[in-house]
Amino acid sequence: NPPTFFSFIDRFLITAEAYQIQAILLFNKMDTYSEEEKQEVKRMQSVYQKIGYTCHQISSFKKEDVDFVSRLMEGKSSMFSGHSGVGKSTLINSIAPDLNLKTKIISEQHQQGQHTTTYAEMFDLDGNARIIDTPGIKGFGVVDMESEELGNYFPEFLKIKNSCKFNNCLHVDEPKCAVKEGVENKTIAASRYKSYLQLLEEDTPYRN
Template identity: 65%
Template sequence: MDGTVYKSTGSWYTVKSSEGVFYECRIKGKFRAQGIKSTNPVAVGDHVEFELETIGDETLGIIHGIGERKNYIVRKSVKLSKQTHIIASNLDQVFLLVTLNNPPTFTSFIDRFLVTAEAYEIPAVLLFNKMDIYGDEEKYEVNNLIDIYTKIGYSCIQIEAKESKNIDKVKKLMLGKTSMFAGHSGVGKSTLVNALEPGLKLKTAEISEQHMQGQHTTTFAEMYDLSFDARIIDTPGIKGFGIVDMEKHEIGNYFPEFFALKSECKFHNCLHLDEPKCAVKDALEKDEIAASRYRSYLQMLTGEEDSPYR
């Protein structure tokens, strides 16, 4: 039988068959998908082959094959640094929810996420949430960020998930597609899904006053069929986003504004550091490239983890 993975708990997988029936499945033995060193060989969004087995009164599925992935979003495994964790696969687009505070989302995190999406050719949209709680200074800062990312070519939408403001714009982008929502815990992913589809009633939680961080309400990635011809993958909050499997000379290619200038650099293998006649460094000095983006690039180049700057 063929189906699509809708939920993964690490040992059990909820699979929707091509006939529309959901089955609880397990993996047959140990196998790796596409040779990826991953902590989870099967991810939400995967197309799988499975067989049904009846044990007592229960009918369970055994997954014995994974179809070729169109794409996937991957990050470093939290516990095993040399392995990766596939968050979701076969995506049409990703939405990254960004909040200035409660909790803060720094540009280093945004840029790492966007670079990963670029590397796997997945269109990304930035959703600036909780606009209703910001003062004038914070709104000014959001507009600056929107200006930076819009110029590069990313779609940016200001939303208020609790008040359902601009939810119709998000819904329009989702029609006929499989989308993933990502971001730190507490940025409002589950609240947004509930605003899009109130009948789901996903669990939400308040921000921890002590640490101004979100509480994990989504434990595992899970896909939902929505009533307006769309599918959404809700994911657990991501603390950090370590990029994986990228050579130093490749990283700049996933910054669209760097890639656009690459042919104007004197050296074809320019790393945009100290090389003479570097078009990227020239653009940076003229404020044609955002300083925050260049800082993020340097951080990725040196292998540093996320750092707390905006």
């Protein structure tokens, strides 16, 4: 299974926040994980659930999980996105077998997926649902976000930013910063703050 890191997930989430798109985290392939990997998933899930994101552990080969995801999609246009090899096309095939999307085996040497979807494509499903299948990606760029607004797309930062001493606090070197205090007392995950600093340091119109 190709590894997925906090920073990769966070880039998706802040983009979804910026465009007011509901994001749900699906931890797929749970039937293939070792106990150690399951504990890591549990740790990641805890971080995002604490913020308020909906998270689910699933397997594309368990009918109850597939039915559950199908219900989430009813009446909506949904998009599955993530690294190559995380099982996006397999999950869609389980939801709608008639689509018969191509899938490939993970590269044993590099632990990376091999591209099977080469462009985004939308399909109509039962239940007035639509699904967009996207190519697997190795990196995710964040576009057109100014440094001053970046923190607003971290919900846990936005919630307490009015407690910062300065109205224009960037949560880096400023004194009496509520966000930094949150990191210190562990009410804000260190991984999230690290993602924020990485994006802030890139300081370009296109952060990749």
